[in-house]
Structure formats: structure tokens, C-alpha cells
Amino acid sequence: MEVLNYPETTFEKLPVTIFENSAEGAISVAREIAALIRSRQQQGELAVLGLATGSSPIGVYKELIRLHREENLSFKNVVTFNLDEYYPMQPDELQSYVYFMHEQLFDHIDLLPENIHIPDGTLPIEKVKDYCQAYEKQIDEYGGLDLQLLGIGRTGHIGFNEPGSSIASTTRLVKLDPLTITDAAKDFIKEEYVPLRALTMGVGTIMKARKIILMAWGEGKAKILHETVEGRVSEEVPASFLQQHPRVKVVVDQWAAQELTRIKTPWLVGMCAWDDSLIRRAVIWLSLKTQKPILKLTDEDYKDGSLSDLLVEAGNAYNLNLKAFNAIQRTITGWPGGKPNSNDVQRPERALPAQKRSLIFSPHPDDDVISMGGTLLRLVEQGHDVHVAYQTSGNIAVFDDDARRYADFALDFARKLHLSADQIQDEHAQVVAFLKHKKLGEEDSPLVQDIKALIRKGEAAAACRFCGVKEENVHFMNMPFYETGQVKKKPLGEADIQDVVDILQKIRPHQIFAAGDLRDPHGTHAVCLEAIFTALARLKGQEDWVDNCYLWLYRGAWQEWDIEEIEMAVPISPEELMCKRKAIFKHQSQKDSAVFPGNDKREFWQRSEDRNHATAKLYDRLGLAEYEAMEAFVRHQF
Structure with missing residues (x-):
């Protein structure tokens, strides 16, 4: 397991551990959870966990399952409280967090069913307020959360605490931000199918946990992670409230970390080990920051941009500018397969063979x-x-109505050519019947998958x-x-x-x-x-x-x-x-x-x-x- 080492920085207001990839980070988090569970077992006590859904914790749950199966990690002393659930939502729906948690974790470990707590998305609206208060009370009766696991949404939401949420907020019914709805559409096929509301623990509930681990994987989380870790505390970025918690750990991969100052502009943090790649990045950054072409940058620009160290190493702005400009210029080519009969030493592609x-x-x-x-x-x-090699069929990215339209075409085409239509009529009827009764998110029948694949192939x-x-x-x-x-x-x-x-x-x-x-x-x-x-x-x-x-x-x-x-x-x-x-x-x-x-x-x-x-x-x-x-x-x- 590799933790990437970067310079210490005063820009970050939360402790951030950067791993090479999400898998390594998830294993680290899972082992910390396992250590807590085993420690509580030795003390004869319960471990009370706050759990999250979404893509971020999947790797953690996968490793916990492995630890259970291969290293005898028992969950019989564990009590879980999930952060949130869509509202309204039936627990057997493919998009429900009840379904998610059982599929990703609960069905594969020895956690006692009575120790599982997930917000109930089936309640009538008039009972929601009392239910939320009871959910808070249940957490308190278990002595509070020992550890809360969090992902982070692109709006900065933790749980479903969207921008505008108060640090004192408790478990409640909330409206979902349009960006959150857009992100959820991949699970619901269409945005209009995504529930507009959800039940969620409040920021205040989360902040009462004795320890919090926030995870972020991938480039898509880089911007909001930067705001959370280095920005000011604000209701507009609910995750930023974590800066006020005494025991928070932020675990990220190198891609989610790329907007952090120590990664993006390390020269603002301290001394750098300059190589050609970092020099090029610094010169491009300075050019865009000053809104001046590279060849017009001056010594003063470098000094004002906290790049004096680089200036000392290179001698002067002229040398730096020319080196970076030439390197970037050599990336441009109108010959992506290589230019025949040319000197290719400084070209991206080789001249030979001329026809590749x-x-x-x-x-x-x-x-x-x-x-x-x-x-x-x-x-x-x-x-x-x-x-051109198409690696997948792309069949799930075809609308059901298109599949029906092409099935109708196939039937009419057979009739037009006076072909025997008995078999195709049977197949057509199967397609029509399946699509008519298809549930939201349900797996397509093999025949419908084939039709959609043929559409994309054509x-x-x-x-x-x-x-x-x-x-x-x-x-x-x-x-x-x-x-x-x-x-x-x-x-x-x-x-x-x-x-x-x-x-x-x-x-x-x-x-x-x-x-x-x-x-x-x-x-x-x-x-x-x-x-x-x-x-x-x-x-x-x-x-x-x-x-x-x-x-x-x-x-x-x-x-x-x-x-x-x-x-x-x-x-x-x-x-x-x-x-x-x-x-x-x-x-x-x-x-x-x-x-x-x-x-x-x-x-x-x-x-x-x-x-x-x-x-x-x-x-x-x-x-x-x-x-x-x-x-x-x-x-x-x-």
C-alpha cells in the first residue's frame, strides 16, 4: 500500500492522506474500521458505525467482506446507521440504499439484522418528522457514532446535506440539489425518475461522531475537495464544516488531490525538485496567470509569481521562456501517423514506416x-x-423506445419481403411485452440487449x-x-x-x-x-x-x-x-x-x-x- 508523499502545507485545514489509487485508499480505510471493531470486541463493547452509500465506499465494503471471509473479522458486535435514503423509495427498488447496502456489504458478513439502521423511505409524509427524531434518539441510545464514513458530492454535500445546510441540522427530509439529481441519473436512467427529496442525517448529527473519515476518488471530486480542505467554512460547502471537527481524516487518491495547492502549484508551498515537466507546468501556469504569452514573461513576473527559486536555477526568464515554448511547440503536428521523409527527432511520432x-x-x-x-x-x-476496435456493445445506452422501433422495423421488413414472419412475430411480441412491463433499472432481456447492441453497431x-x-x-x-x-x-x-x-x-x-x-x-x-x-x-x-x-x-x-x-x-x-x-x-x-x-x-x-x-x-x-x-x-x- 503506497501513500504518496508531498510537501507539508499550511494551505490545508484538514489532514489529507493521498494514495496512488482509490483501491489502496479504500483498503486503508477498511483496515482502520476493522481495527476499531476488533478493539471494541476485546473490550466487550459495540462498535457503532455511520455508513455511506454511493461509489466512494464500495472499495471499503469490498475489503471488509474480504477481511470477514479470509481474516475472520466478525461484525456481530457492530451497529450501523446509514446516512441517508431517497424519499419516497421502496427498499426492494434497485436504486434504494437498502438494496445497495445489502448487495455491497450486509449480505456478505455476519452483521445482525437487528443492528442495521437505514432511513425509511416508505413512510407517509406526516410521519417523517417523528421518525427522524426517533432516528436521532436511536443513535444517542447507542452512545453516538464511533466512526462516520463519508463520501463527498460535487456540491460539497455530505449525506444529502446540500448547500445551505446548517451545522446544527439534524436528521430530516431535504430537497435535492439539481446537480445531485443530475449525478444520480446514471442509476435512475433518466433525471425525471430521480426522487426530488431524501432523508438524511444532519450536519450536526455527523459532527457528533467521535471520528470521521471523508473519502474522495477521481478527478471529478478534485475541485470540491480543494474547496472543502483549503477554503473557508461555509454553508455553501457543507463538507467544509468538517474543519471544525477535532478528529477528521481525509483519504483521497492522487487524482482527487490534484487541485490541492501542494499538488497543483507546489512552488507556492516551498522548495521544489525541478524537472522538465514541473518547469513546463510552472511556466504555463505563470503565462495563464499573468495573461501574457510565454515569450513575453519577465524576471519580475517570475518573482511576483513565487517562482524566484526557478529563476535562480535557470538563470533568467529568457532561457526559461524559450525552453518551455519550444517544448510546447514541438507537440503540435498535422501528421499524427508521422511525417514521411522528415527529421522526426523532435516530432511526437516517427516518420517510418510511412504507412502505419x-x-x-x-x-x-x-x-x-x-x-x-x-x-x-x-x-x-x-x-x-x-x-477501429469497439470494445463494448454500448447497448445499455439505447432508449427502450428505440429498441421497440427497430423491432417494429424488423417485423415490417420481414412482411415486406414476404418472409416467414411467424418466428419474428413471436420474438417481436416478447420484446413488446418485456418493454411494456420493464421496471426502472431492470436488466434488459437478452433479446432487447441484442437489439440495442445492433443499433449501436450499425x-x-x-x-x-x-x-x-x-x-x-x-x-x-x-x-x-x-x-x-x-x-x-x-x-x-x-x-x-x-x-x-x-x-x-x-x-x-x-x-x-x-x-x-x-x-x-x-x-x-x-x-x-x-x-x-x-x-x-x-x-x-x-x-x-x-x-x-x-x-x-x-x-x-x-x-x-x-x-x-x-x-x-x-x-x-x-x-x-x-x-x-x-x-x-x-x-x-x-x-x-x-x-x-x-x-x-x-x-x-x-x-x-x-x-x-x-x-x-x-x-x-x-x-x-x-x-x-x-x-x-x-x-x-x-
Whole structure:
């Protein structure tokens, strides 16, 4: 288990422990909980735990289950109180926190059923107030919470204490913030299905716990974690009240920590060990802060920006500016497959071979054109042998109504061609009946999953044809981990990894492009990338082509690489950007309104273009050439 060491800082008002990844952090938290339980067992006492739901504690619960099964950790002396529950909510609904807790923890350990307490989302409204008071009383009767486990929402909420919550608030019925509702939509399929209210412990209830552990994983929590840990105490960020608790521990991975001052701008904290990467980041930061192009920065700018130490090491601003400017300029190339007959020493890609086998891995059937459609078009235009491998079917991201529409089409098509329609009529009836009675969040039937997968397959094939990719170069992998019919996926398995190994051995690419969402601990992109890394590790040293293959990582629809990370930036002309948009439009089931739009209301093509424009604008602000748009990549060494 690796704890990352960074300089001490006076900026942080809460103690923060940073782990390399969420798995390591979760194990650490689970072991602390286990130590408390065992200590109480030795004393013949109960351990009273406040538990959380959501994605943050899942790894903790997984490790607690392992400790129970493999290291004889008993939970018979444990009493639990959960933070919250949607209202109204039936306990057997897939989205209920009762269902979540039993699935993720309670059903796998020896916790006594009578010791489980979860807010009741089935109560009539007139009984809610008395129930909440009784919930508080129950906690007090057990002597209060020994340890409260918390995640943090992007509004800064803990439990469902949204912005505006008082530090004295107790268990109560609350309205959910629109951002919280948006974040919850992935579990409810549509925002309109998310309950507008919830029952939650209050901030005051949480603050009475003898110890609190706050967890945050992933880049999406970085901004609010920074506000919580380094900002002022405010009702607008309820988690900031934790600064007033005597025993709080904040456990995060390196991605959630990236906005903390000691990580983002360590030169403001103290002395730095300067390397080329950190120098580049500091110069870019100073350029954007002063709103001056890099080559116009002066010695005084560096001194005023707390970068005197760097100035001493480099000698003067001129040298620093030139070094950073040249490094950034060399990332720009209109030849993502390498420029033939050129000196490639300082280019992102090699000149040879002039025509490369380029393999683009796309986690979902549209990530390729959304994230790097302009580069894909450029690779095809420049004569490379471009392959696209769609790693998953993407079937859960298709509306039920589209599945019904295509089923109707299949039936009418059979009739039109005077084909025997008996069997297809039976299948059609099954689809109609299933969709008519389908419960919210219920797993699709195998036939409905197949229909939705075919919809997305057809769209992806159409987009590839539009981009000029040969039909035989379009590969549909349908990795098994994804095929659950639900948002929740199976763990990455041997069959998934072998699928990637097989396609790599078949194509033997000179360059690979893959979705590099390394900072997403839960999503499909991260699982798909793990499969690629594992497959390449197995092949490395066994097949010669692997040692000469470059792996380029692009980002998904919601974010771009930070400019100091970019190692290849491909300019996109206005005409190419329009072609990219048309390729995205081929994915009609994701057009207008996708099933899982995330927290961004823009359509995918709008997000993509805005991101590409923003990247080009950043290069322009730094004083480099001005382009219409840019797609960015980072090279991964494997």
C-alpha cells in the first residue's frame, strides 16, 4: 500500500492522506474500521458505525467482506446507521440504499439484522418528522457514532446535506440539489425518475461522531475537495464544516488531490525538485496567470509569481521562456501517423514506416469520433491502414423506445419481403411485452440487449464508412465484462483481456490510440484501458512489434488533458471539424438526448467541439500558432 508523499502545507485545514489509487485508499480505510471493531470486541463493547452509500465506499465494503471471509473479522458486535435514503423509495427498488447496502456489504458478513439502521423511505409524509427524531434518539441510545464514513458530492454535500445546510441540522427530509439529481441519473436512467427529496442525517448529527473519515476518488471530486480542505467554512460547502471537527481524516487518491495547492502549484508551498515537466507546468501556469504569452514573461513576473527559486536555477526568464515554448511547440503536428521523409527527432511520432497500421480502441461505439474524429480522418487521408476496435456493445445506452422501433422495423421488413414472419412475430411480441412491463433499472432481456447492441453497431459502422475506414478494418469486440444489461458491470476477466490480446496479435499495430481516462475509478473507459495495458504487458518481450509500438491516449467526451500534459496536439481545420461533427451525427441513438448524458447538458458533438476549440485557444494564449481546433494526446510508456 503506497501513500504518496508531498510537501507539508499550511494551505490545508484538514489532514489529507493521498494514495496512488482509490483501491489502496479504500483498503486503508477498511483496515482502520476493522481495527476499531476488533478493539471494541476485546473490550466487550459495540462498535457503532455511520455508513455511506454511493461509489466512494464500495472499495471499503469490498475489503471488509474480504477481511470477514479470509481474516475472520466478525461484525456481530457492530451497529450501523446509514446516512441517508431517497424519499419516497421502496427498499426492494434497485436504486434504494437498502438494496445497495445489502448487495455491497450486509449480505456478505455476519452483521445482525437487528443492528442495521437505514432511513425509511416508505413512510407517509406526516410521519417523517417523528421518525427522524426517533432516528436521532436511536443513535444517542447507542452512545453516538464511533466512526462516520463519508463520501463527498460535487456540491460539497455530505449525506444529502446540500448547500445551505446548517451545522446544527439534524436528521430530516431535504430537497435535492439539481446537480445531485443530475449525478444520480446514471442509476435512475433518466433525471425525471430521480426522487426530488431524501432523508438524511444532519450536519450536526455527523459532527457528533467521535471520528470521521471523508473519502474522495477521481478527478471529478478534485475541485470540491480543494474547496472543502483549503477554503473557508461555509454553508455553501457543507463538507467544509468538517474543519471544525477535532478528529477528521481525509483519504483521497492522487487524482482527487490534484487541485490541492501542494499538488497543483507546489512552488507556492516551498522548495521544489525541478524537472522538465514541473518547469513546463510552472511556466504555463505563470503565462495563464499573468495573461501574457510565454515569450513575453519577465524576471519580475517570475518573482511576483513565487517562482524566484526557478529563476535562480535557470538563470533568467529568457532561457526559461524559450525552453518551455519550444517544448510546447514541438507537440503540435498535422501528421499524427508521422511525417514521411522528415527529421522526426523532435516530432511526437516517427516518420517510418510511412504507412502505419493504426489501431483505435473505442470503449463505446462513439468514443472514437467524439474524442479523436479529426485525427481519425487525418490518419485515413494520409494513407495509414486505420483499424477501429469497439470494445463494448454500448447497448445499455439505447432508449427502450428505440429498441421497440427497430423491432417494429424488423417485423415490417420481414412482411415486406414476404418472409416467414411467424418466428419474428413471436420474438417481436416478447420484446413488446418485456418493454411494456420493464421496471426502472431492470436488466434488459437478452433479446432487447441484442437489439440495442445492433443499433449501436450499425451506427458505428456508418460512422466508419463516412470516415473512410475499410469495412474489414472495423472490429466489434463485445467484451464480456460489459454485457450485464445494467449500469453495474462485471469485473474485468480473463476473457476480456484475451479479446484484446487477440486483436493486437491480428493487427500488429505500429501505433495504438486508446481512451486514457486513467483518473476514472468506476467507468467503462478505465476497465477497457486496464484490459489494453494488461494485454500489452503480456505481449511485450514476446512479439517484436510491441517494442516498436506507440500507445497514444485520448480523453473522453467530458474533459481534455491539462495542457502541460499534452505530448501530441493535432490541429483541426474548420472543414475537418465539420466532417467530425457529421461522423458523430451517425450515432443517432446518442443524438439530441443520450441515455447517460452525464452532468453536461450539451450534446456530444457540442462538448467535443467546445473542448477542441478550448485546447486551440489555450495554445494561442500561450503565444503559439492560432488554430481553429485541436485534439490532444498523451503518450503512455509501457
